[in-house]
Amino acid sequence: MGKKGILVVVSGFSGAGKGTIMKRLLEDYPERYALSISATTRAPRPGESHGKEYFFVSKEEFEEMIEKDALIEYARYVNNYYGTPKDYVFQQLEAGRDVILEIEIQGALKVKEAFQDTLLLFVSPPSAQELKDRLVNRGTEERAIIESRLNRAWQEAQGVENYDYFVINDDLEECVQEVHNIIRNEHARVTRNHTVIENIRAELKGFAKGD
Ligand code: 5GP
Numbered sequence: 001m002g003k004k005g006i007l008v009v010v011s012g013f014s015g016a017g018k019g020t021i022m023k024r025l026l027e028d029y030p031e032r033y034a035l036s037i038s039a040t041t042r043a044p045r046p047g048e049s050h051g052k053e054y055f056f057v058s059k060e061e062f063e064e065m066i067e068k069d070a071l072i073e074y075a076r077y078v079n080n081y082y083g084t085p086k087d088y089v090f091q092q093l094e095a096g097r098d099v100i101l102e103i104e105i106q107g108a109l110k111v112k113e114a115f116q117d118t119l120l121l122f123v124s125p126p127s128a129q130e131l132k133d134r135l136v137n138r139g140t141e142e143r144a145i146i147e148s149r150l151n152r153a154w155q156e157a158q159g160v161e162n163y164d165y166f167v168i169n170d171d172l173e174e175c176v177q178e179v180h181n182i183i184r185n186e187h188a189r190v191t192r193n194h195t196v197i198e199n200i201r202a203e204l205k206g207f208a209k210g211d
Pocket residue numbers: 011012013014038039042073074075077082083084102103104105106107108
């Protein structure tokens with residue numbers, strides 16, 4: 001059997017550019033990565049479509065998914081539900097792809113608790129002012145929502161120590177490469193290579209006896 005993929009959680013303040021980084025990673029390495037598509041009760045932004053950025057569902061539909069245990073994790077974020085459907089993630093990991101979940105911090109910690117070998121990355125803009133400017137310039141949210149998101153960013157900043165890596169998104173190209181390198185290096189960890197190591201040991205033992 002081939003090697004299983006790594007479960008990677010990418011979090012970061014709203015407006016940190018996570019979505020763009022993930023899209024680029026998938027375009028550049030389509031065979032290596034799969035992006036999990038979450039379900040949410042928030043309304044689509046202009047240009048977003050069902051099944052692409054999110055599965056946009058009603059509150060009732062979301063609660064049914066919770067009841068049926070169809071989600072790996074879910075959380076409330078600024079008055080809406082967001083959650084990760086199980087099936088796709090598990091299929092892709094089995095197929096050997098690294099699966100990326102772009103989720104906020106509560107969900108990230110729940111995933112880590114359930115699957116201890118999850119890799120947690122936190123993406124941040126170079127400064128808080130830059131974060132505010134990006135949110136305002138995106139122009140897709142009302143003022144009150146931007147304020148809630150900045151408030152939430154402040155809360156999330158308190159939890160960064162729970163993550164394995166902190167990546168600054170200053171230059172997009174560099175950031176994509178950095179995230180890719182971190183994930184690639186993670187594959188080389190001894191704890192993720194027990195089967196290969198055991199096989200080589202067994203083989204060596206055979207050779208040693210033969211001498
Ligand atoms: P947005 O509304 O900007 O698309 O997303 C708001 C926040 O929800 C972001 O921090 C995003 O990463 C997070 N999010 C998206 N999908 C999920 C999910 O399935 N679970 C959790 N816990 N958070 C999610």
